Amino acid sequence: MKKNRGRTGRKRRRKHLHTFVDGVNCSHKLEYIKLKKWLKDRGFEDSILRPAEFRETGRGLMATKTLQAGDLIISLPEKCLLTTGTVLRSCLGGYIKNWKPPVSPLMALCTFLIAEKHAGQKSPWKPYLDVLPKTYTCPGCWEHDVVTLLPEPLRKKAQEQRTTIHELYLSSKAFFSSLQPLFAEDTGTIFTYSALEWAWCTINTRTIYMKHPQREWFSLEPDVYALAPYLDLLNHSPNVQVKAAFNEQTRSYEIWANSQCKKYGEVFICYGPHDNQRLLLEYGFVAMDNPHSSVYVSSDTLLKYLPPLDKQRKAKLSILKDHDFLENLTFGWDGPSWRLLTALKLLSLGADELFPS
Numbered sequence: 001m002k003k004n005r006g007r008t009g010r011k012r013r014r015k016h017l018h019t020f021v022d023g024v025n026c027s028h029k030l031e032y033i034k035l036k037k038w039l040k041d042r043g044f045e046d047s048i049l050r051p052a053e054f055r056e057t058g059r060g061l062m063a064t065k066t067l068q069a070g071d072l073i074i075s076l077p078e079k080c081l082l083t084t085g086t087v088l089r090s091c092l093g094g095y096i097k098n099w100k101p102p103v104s105p106l107m108a109l110c111t112f113l114i115a116e117k118h119a120g121q122k123s124p125w126k127p128y129l130d131v132l133p134k135t136y137t138c139p140g141c142w143e144h145d146v147v148t149l150l151p152e153p154l155r156k157k158a159q160e161q162r163t164t165i166h167e168l169y170l171s172s173k174a175f176f177s178s179l180q181p182l183f184a185e186d187t188g189t190i191f192t193y194s195a196l197e198w199a200w201c202t203i204n205t206r207t208i209y210m211k212h213p214q215r216e217w218f219s220l221e222p223d224v225y226a227l228a229p230y231l232d233l234l235n236h237s238p239n240v241q242v243k244a245a246f247n248e249q250t251r252s253y254e255i256w257a258n259s260q261c262k263k264y265g266e267v268f269i270c271y272g273p274h275d276n277q278r279l280l281l282e283y284g285f286v287a288m289d290n291p292h293s294s295v296y297v298s299s300d301t302l303l304k305y306l307p308p309l310d311k312q313r314k315a316k317l318s319i320l321k322d323h324d325f326l327e328n329l330t331f332g333w334d335g336p337s338w339r340l341l342t343a344l345k346l347l348s349l350g351a352d353e354l355f356p357s
């Protein structure tokens, strides 16, 4: 009988494979081949990373060799980055410079993404746009009925996110109309609410932090965004550390490993010490085994346990409200946060302690 031919053999082989390979390499797909070529034309030298599908985290980047602390993970030349500078150099630049009141850096980037997506084959950014997600999972994009199922205070934050995008859309309509000379179609059919929602989520979930000097053509909001093709395929892990910054000498955005990553393992970066509520709101996912996990205590819950006959109830609430202490009250792995403890301490003060004579 031939060895390993049966079901047990197949199972064993699969198990053996899984101990080496965490994800399925998808670098052979046409969209990634085109993206790599596009990046190479802009000076990108192939890195040790490959796009892959992972069971736990979806699409991400896989290491083709073991990475040690101190290794360069990726170096993306300035020419590959999409910033407000890119937008100002495009045909949108003149319109942005002439528009009053000035648009925000975020809005300029959203407009650029929508316009380039609309340009299709004609867009020089097509290979990048083709690998961007078609939809996003941030709560601001969820159906209203689904958002109402969320617990407070997450529900309120999700509704605020939706309102933010909606207000941005309404306040930008006139600016979008001003771009009509650039398009054969009615701008109302190009710069739609769903197009803005997609662009807004693209910026909010994928940009790297890169501070640019304040420019007179933009509003005063900080200009700290850069879209970094390919590098933005890196998923988040709260348990890794990397060094990431724009290197003025090499004129490239570089990421350096601070810990080891095994060959064929997923390479992660850390988006910040975020709890799962923040990850869900800003990036549309939650992280397993998140050391920053916390449970939010809504002000309603807090007030439920405040003695109803407390004569100082109104005064205490007013102090907490004025000092913004009715929000972001949490329990973490180490117990109540300092903010929650402070709020609880104030609520449990006796009348003589609250206003000592």
Ligand SMILES: C[S@@+](CC[C@H](N)C(=O)[O-])C[C@H]1O[C@@H](n2cnc3c(N)ncnc32)[C@H](O)[C@@H]1O
Pocket: 056, 057, 058, 059, 060, 133, 137, 205, 206, 232, 233, 234, 235, 236, 237, 282, 283, 284, 285, 286, 287
């Ligand atoms: C910068 S992109 C990373 C690449 C992304 N997975 C992709 O396919 O384009 C950030 C997005 O990746 C996803 N993501 C990042 N880290 C994740 C994780 N640990 N688990 C699940 N999804 C994650 C979230 O959808 C997030 O908004």
